[in-house]
Amino acid sequence: MQTRKLGPTDIDVSLICLGTMTWGQQNTEHQAFEQLDLATAEGINFIDAAEMYPVPPKAETQGLTETYLGNWLARRGRRDDLVIASKVAGPGNGLTYLRNGPRLTRQHIREACEASLKRLKTDYIDLYQVHWPDRSTNFFGQLGYRHNTAEQSTPIEETLGALSELVQEGKIRHIGLSNETPWGTMEYLRLAGEKGWPRVVSIQNPYNLLNRSFEVGLAEIAHREQVGLLAYSPLAFGMLSGKYQGGQRPEGARMTLFSRFSRYSGARGELATQAYVDLAKEHGLTPAELALAYVNSRDFLTSNIIGATSLDQLRENIGSARVELSEEVLKSVETLHADFTYPCP
Numbered sequence: 527m528q529t530r531k532l533g534p535t536d537i538d539v540s541l542i543c544l545g546t547m548t549w550g551q552q553n554t555e556h557q558a559f560e561q562l563d564l565a566t567a568e569g570i571n572f573i574d575a576a577e578m579y580p581v582p583p584k585a586e587t588q589g590l591t592e593t594y595l596g597n598w599l600a601r602r603g604r605r606d607d608l609v610i611a612s613k614v615a616g617p618g619n620g621l622t623y624l625r626n627g628p629r630l631t632r633q634h635i636r637e638a639c640e641a642s643l644k645r646l647k648t649d650y651i652d653l654y655q656v657h658w659p660d661r662s663t664n665f666f667g668q669l670g671y672r673h674n675t676a677e678q679s680t681p682i683e684e685t686l687g688a689l690s691e692l693v694q695e696g697k698i699r700h701i702g703l704s705n706e707t708p709w710g711t712m713e714y715l716r717l718a719g720e721k722g723w724p725r726v727v728s729i730q731n732p733y734n735l736l737n738r739s740f741e742v743g744l745a746e747i748a749h750r751e752q753v754g755l756l757a758y759s760p761l762a763f764g765m766l767s768g769k770y771q772g773g774q775r776p777e778g779a780r781m782t783l784f785s786r787f788s789r790y791s792g793a794r795g796e797l798a799t800q801a802y803v804d805l806a807k808e809h810g811l812t813p814a815e816l817a818l819a820y821v822n823s824r825d826f827l828t829s830n831i832i833g834a835t836s837l838d839q840l841r842e843n844i845g846s847a848r849v850e851l852s853e854e855v856l857k858s859v860e861t862l863h864a865d866f867t868y869p870c871p
């Protein structure tokens with residue numbers, strides 16, 4: 527398994543990172559253990575969790591994903607071989623069961639981190655990420671930026687200051703962002719420089735053939751500031767595997783089970799997906815291989831966070847690390863991208 531450096535740190539992370547957000551909802555603890563055993567045997571050393579997982583978020587399941595991961599870590603030992611990432615939630619509708627509604631204040635961040643450490647049964651988290659901003663801006667597919675001057679958001683300075691304390695105390699090793707914008711990312715970096723606090727080392731945003739919006743403002747930052755992309759939803763919730771084409775809803779699959787996951791399944795998404803499915807078939811690739819190998823091939827990418835609900839999916843997705851796309855395929859992808867630009871932002 528290829529590795530890449532996590533930002534300017536000396537940490538090598540596997541090109542494929544194991545996503546976990548189905549554990550505790552679509553996957554049992556036993557299945558989570560099987561996924562972890564297989565992934566680590568295949569050379570994956572990077573695992574991404576969050577205090578909020580599994581999804582869809584619910585009071586009764588919150589924290590189960592980290593608990594399963596912690597139980598596996600305790601059983602396996604050799605904690606230092608692995609790079610464990612987790613996240614603190616920002617404010618969100620329906621999350622009142624998490625600290626009466628999560629905010630990115632000093633107190634919330636400290637409480638969240640302590641609880642994650644306990645569930646993960648570890649003394650430190652390698653990469654602690656801000657799951658989404660504590661201000662209204664464009665993330666989770668929001669279009670049409672509207673500025674709100676009356677908003678009571680937590681200053682980034684307070685958030686970064688709190689995270690910086692956790693680094694000093696050894697509870698977290700590095701800080702990452704998620705669902706951030708170019709302005710937010712540069713603001714974290716500016717404050718780090720001004721205050722002598724740790725710099726953020728990664729940005730975890732959506733990136734897949736149906737949503738390449740990362741390239742507009744953030745890809746340049748990834749290179750120039752050493753804040754590489756941790757790409758999430760590389761299969762657009764499974765859409766890019768082609769299994770939902772023609773309105774199909776396979777039994778037990780995410781978009782069949784949960785109507786809230788509609789970001790990638792509109793008419794434009796289906797049309798663009800069909801074009802990529804056809805391209806994959808023309809070149810003897812599975813649609814998932816094409817979609818994942820494309821993400822793997824980007825030079826602003828640090829790691830591709832895959833998700834799977836079965837071991838067969840997991841094998842196929844990890845296998846994408848061995849697929850090299852030809853110049854011809856890459857050129858065709860760009861032609862399709864010009865026709866279907868950001869069908870599902």
Ligand code: NAP
Nearest residue numbers: 545546547758759760761762763764767779780833835839
């Ligand atoms: P994804 O690759 O877009 O979707 C993964 C889902 O697609 C699987 O759970 C599975 O669902 C289906 N699938 C996977 N491989 C397949 C294959 N080979 N053939 C057919 N179907 C396949 O990724 P994601 O789950 O949305 O995200 C991956 C990880 O990124 C998460 O676990 C999490 O760690 C992270 N993430 C972070 C954020 C954030 O806000 N920071 C948001 C989303 C995700 P079914 O079996 O149900 O179809």
